[in-house]
């Protein structure tokens with residue numbers, strides 16, 4: 837799914853993509869894990885695999901030094917998935933660790949592939965990273 841800069845951001849903010857997550861995709865640092873979570877969801881929606889990799893903590897299980905393989909995997913996933921809607925359920929933050937519980941409404945080949953996850957984020961040198969998550 838390709839998204840125009842003037843269409844509404846898929847992260848659920850009600851703002852245009854160019855006034856919302858695109859700013860993060862262009863280099864602005866999310867001030868908290870919630871903004872990072874939103875911007876990662878919209879990065880999947882626009883197929884920005886680089887952003888996903890850049891915002892993944894190196895201790896994440898999918899973190900691989902074979903960047904090309906990882907890029908291809910993300911691109912494939914983005915290719916056959918529609919990222920319809922993100923709903924934030926809860927956001928907690930204690931110092932350098934944060935949890936975001938969300939519902940992602942996805943479809944793959946026309947079939948519902950939605951899930952609910954509690955994601956964990958860590959702040960390293962002032963920058964938030966996704967580290968892992970559990971399905972609820």
Ligand SMILES: [Zn+2]
Nearest residue numbers: 845847856857
């Ligand atoms: Zn957004």
